[in-house]
Amino acid sequence: MSAYHKVTKDIVEELKQIVGDKHVIFDDEEKMEEYSHDEVAEVKFHGMPEVVVKPNRTEEISAIMKLANRENIPVTPQGAKSGLSGGGVAAIGGILLNVERMNRILEIDKANMMAVAEPGIITNDFSAEVQKEGLFFAGYPMSLLTCYLGGNVAENAGGGKAIKYGVTGRYIIGLEVVLPSGEIAFFGGKRVKDVTGYNMVQLMVGSEGTLGIFTKIIVKLIPLPKAKIDMMVLFEDLQTAIDVVPKIMTEVGVIPTGIEFMDQLTLETCCKHLGQNPDQYKNAGAFLIIEVDGNDEEQVLNECLDIGDLCTDNGAIDAFVAQTPADQEKIWALRRNAAEAFKAISPRQSLEDIVVPMSTIPRVLPILRDLSKKHEVFIPCYGHAGDGNLHATVIKNPDHTDEHWQDLLPKVLTDLYSEIYKLGGTISGEHGVGSKLKQYLPLVLGKTEIESMKSIKRALDPNNILNPGKIFDM
Ligand SMILES: Cc1cc2nc3c(=O)[nH]c(=O)nc-3n(C[C@H](O)[C@H](O)[C@H](O)COP(=O)(O)OP(=O)(O)OC[C@H]3O[C@@H](n4cnc5c(N)ncnc54)[C@H](O)[C@@H]3O)c2cc1C
Known part of the structure; x- marks a missing residue:
């Protein structure tokens, strides 16, 4: 890693010529600070770039990559910095390439039910625009009000609708990519079927900014469902709530x-964070937020009623139905703000992203309880129970010193991941490995x-210029 060269004033001049003076930040730590981290709380996963560049066109990114290869300088692609694995952080300095200016929707192709967009568009803005045409982008990461479409593709983002609609990659059918060499490639296209060679689109999806920089994204859309109902179901304890989840699908x-789902501590923390009164949720110990959609309002309502009955038969203590957009937003806001709410009360925490086969979800809770007891830490839990x-969020015990916490966290995580692996699970379902999880990759x-993964990286990026040190060290 030390073989990389530093960014000199001459290189900054060249970068300015490529993207324009206004779009380069150099020698100004105050301005660069906002680009030095994503949403990972731990400071050791933050990193100050040597220079920030904000290109506006594919050709500019191509020129930057060619320059970086010539000068042996690492480049880190970055979107909205909402990532939770440190992937978009210039961990070893070099050039930080942020795509925030590339935020246009280039086309909404209603006849083909597709849209072409640039990577810097905010996911929710993209969704809102296609909805105006009666079309639906099913990506729904809880960060959708801030994160970018390009970041979603790079992380293969999941989110709140993955159980029915799948994750981001399912909807990505074409990508313009600047390869690490600076060459421009177009993989896929507006074709629902395409087996002409390797599926390079899906190799790029989830590659965490290590194999190429996306500059145009073709998104497959579906018709916008006409009806949607959300329910919040209250349970006495988390185990009862979690046990009901597979039954919703198999029995109803x-x-x-x-x-x-959210446990009690998560709900209380979110209520406090959003100024909602937690008493309205009757001191329940656990909560499921269930959304059902479809085209027939009556059918959606009946399905919700059946699910409500099943929950009641299986220990639910109450259920609220939210039919108006305002009530629906109130429920989802609680869930969307969980990560932020915990970060606000304790920056010494690690937001985990474990994923297990659905039928083993109930077996995760005793593992968390045991680890919490063994290591004397708090591990509140929320997430996408349906998939x-x-x-789980490991939070520092206020009685422990910071030194103890630094020493303890890797032990807690090693224990947790080893147990999850035994259930057929793995360490990240949607946040990616980045720099945060790479030391644990050999556990799973x-x-x-x-x-095999490293061979692909070597083939596409022989100089290890693009986002080095993410996922694994070469
Ligand atoms: C409150 C909160 C809730 C969240 N909820 C969810 C959730 O429900 N589901 C989920 O999946 N994630 C969730 N996340 C994580 C995060 O929002 C997603 O990973 C998101 O996809 C990151 O997008 P971004 O634009 O912020 O990317 P960044 O954080 O800036 O970067 C993420 C990765 O993408 C790469 N990258 C960015 N742009 C490009 C590009 N154009 N070309 C190539 N690589 C690129 C970066 O190098 C980096 O490796 C949540 C985060 C927060 C803070």
Whole structure:
């Protein structure tokens, strides 16, 4: 890593010529600070770039990558910095390439039910625009009000609707990519079927900014569902709530759009953070947010009623139905703000992203309880119960010193990941490995698997210029 060259004033001049003076930040730590971290709380995963560049066109990114290869300088692509694995952080300095200016929707192609967009568009803005045409982008990361479409593709973002609609990659069918060499490639296209060679689109999806920089994204859309109902179901304890989740699908026979869960501590913390009164939720010990959508209002309502009955038969103490957009937003705001709410009360925490086969979800809770007891830390839990992706959050015990916490956290995580692996699970369902999880990769992937990934990286990026040190060290 030390073989990389530093960014000199001459290189900054060249960068300015490529993107324009206004779009380069150099020698100004105050301005660069906002680009030095994503949403990972731990400071050791933050990193100050040597220079920030904000290109506006594919050709500019191509020129930057060619310059970086010539001068042997690392480049880190960055979107909205909402990432939770440190992937978009210039961990070892070099050039930080932020795509915030590339935020246009280039086309909404109604006849083909597709849209072409640049990577810097905010996901929610993209969704809102296609909805105006009666079309639906099913990506719904809880950060959708801030994160970018390009970041979603790079992380293969999941979110609140993955159980019914799948994750981002399912909707990405074409990508313009600047390769690490600076060459421009177009993989895929507006074709629903395409087996002409390797599926490079899906190799790029989830590559965490290590294999190429996306500059145009073709998104497959579906018709916008006409009806949607959200429910909040209250349970005495988390185990009872979690136990009911697989039954919703197997016994009622409905795949909801989303099934999110929160434990009591999460709900209280979110209520406090948003100024909502937690008493309205009757001191319940656990909560499911269930969304059902479809085209027939009556059918959606009936499905919700069936799910409500099943929950009541299986220990639910109450259920609220939210039919108006305002009530729906009130419920979802609680869930969307969980990560932020915990970060506000304790910056010494690690937001986890474990994922297990759905049927084993109930077995995760005793593991968390045991680890919490063994290591004397708090591990509140919330997440996407419907797809097995649980955001357990390890929070420092206020009685412990910071030094103890630094020493303890890797032990807690090693224990947690080892147990999750035994259930057939893995360490990240949607946040990616980045720099945060890379030391734990060998716990869940063998040498052959990691070496195969490294061969792909070597083939596309022989100089290891693009986002080095993410996912694994070369
Ligand atoms: C409150 C909160 C809730 C969240 N909820 C969810 C959730 O429900 N589901 C979920 O999946 N994630 C969630 N996240 C994580 C995060 O929002 C997603 O990973 C998101 O996709 C990151 O997008 P971004 O634009 O912020 O990317 P960044 O954080 O800036 O970067 C993420 C990665 O993408 C790469 N990258 C960015 N742009 C490009 C590009 N144009 N080309 C190539 N690589 C690029 C970066 O190098 C980096 O590796 C949440 C985060 C927060 C803070």
